Amino acid sequence: MSDPVVLITGALTGIGRATALAYARQGANLVVCGRHQDAGEQLAGELAGLGVQAEFVRADVRFDAEVRDLVDRAIARFGRIDVAFNNAGTEGAPGPVTEVTDDAYQATFDTNVKGTLLCLKHEFRAMRAQGGGSIVNVSSTFGLMGYPGAALYVGSKHAVVGITKAAALEGADHGIRVNAVAPGYTRTAMYDRFTGDDTARDAVDSVLPIHRAGTPEEIAAAVQFLGSDKASYVTGHILLADGGLMAGGPLFPSS
Template sequence: MTSQLLLDKVVLITGASSGIGAAAARVFAREGAIVVLAARRKDRLAELVDELRRAGQRAAYVVSDVAVAEQAAQAVEFAVSEYGRLDCAFNNAGIGGDRTPLHLMQDDVYDSVMDINVRGVWNCLRPEIAAMLAGGGGSIVNNSSVAGLVAIPAAAPYIASKHAVVGFTRAAADEYARQGIRVNAIAPGTTRSEITADWFARNPGLEDLVNSLTPQGRSAAPEEIAETAAWLLSDRCPFLTGAVVPVDGGFVNQ
């Protein structure tokens, strides 16, 4: 039997109440992790933790808005106080924003996308790294997007935000490599999550168009993205840091 990837690792997951984050909670817990789930929706977090515990897995949750620095820090503090350390973190929380031409984009859309997708990662990285330095090392995966590697139409703030996540990943990886902290990112392609479902609902025909541009001809299940994050967080790739791994059905390879 193959050993579990994340056996006994204490892992914080942000944006854990739905989509890729909820899938990550299930995948990481199945791989032996002690998962600490953070998001804004208490009811969903409670339901998911109850599901995991009924399956005999170890899980807890903390209500946290990553756009607020104090709440992001409190999520890390909760993990450390509950389990004595923080081994890994999956900075997954994010939003998609509107699909609107750049010259028509409103400031409030820009602000909300940047607050969650960029400031949220910034707010999480600082206390996570501090906790891992105190614990002798760790592993972090940031959730970017293929939009962090290439441009897509009518989504300028989202593209800028996901490029910033790539920049944070590379900067932190370089800065803390000698202190035992690995920092990588994933760049998912189109994934069947609430964000993309909302985009597709507001833009008829978009899903078929996106799938036609993907060599595999389909979108990903959230679990497929979570599986890659689990491997990156694990000790199976100890010499890998500063990488941005596309999980996109070949989209950026064209």
């Protein structure tokens, strides 16, 4: 694609920010989304400084009207959306299943699951009208395995896997590819909150086959592949970017 138009939710930090910068360096025009106006405008300015057109739209993916406005503004500005990266997500409040509450469930599932569905709804509307496009959702290795004390997050990311596969089948007749990236441990603020301290992070590194957590830039590269024409025959796929964790991890160390 020449100068593709890329829409990214959850773009202000971590993997979303790294992906926005990677696409800008590639020459893509961008619409970036998040919930914090000042940080969003700062990011849009940083992207524009790389020589591309960029616009920040404040939106919360939990709300249908805000997602509809986000997509409509992207179309009004650029005329199309070639790639959408549905990255907005939260780890929620980790804890045992015996302590799950209505509020904790809603806080996790409204963003990770409902937010993904609403983004797909409006991205499909735009991409069907233009004749196709590529959508990448963000799941996790926890969308393919269990983890104690994280039932809500694990459940939400499993849901994204199923939603991705169903949406891929719906999009196939319309030239819309839908895939998901499943990051393993990746050095983001969410990772720091989840692990808690350097000792825990060192322990994670010790059980990963390549002996380190990933970087946001490495996950961004996986997203770019799925979004690109190089993946033109790939849809309904969950791409692991996990340092070998799901290949066996601590059960089958590399050395």
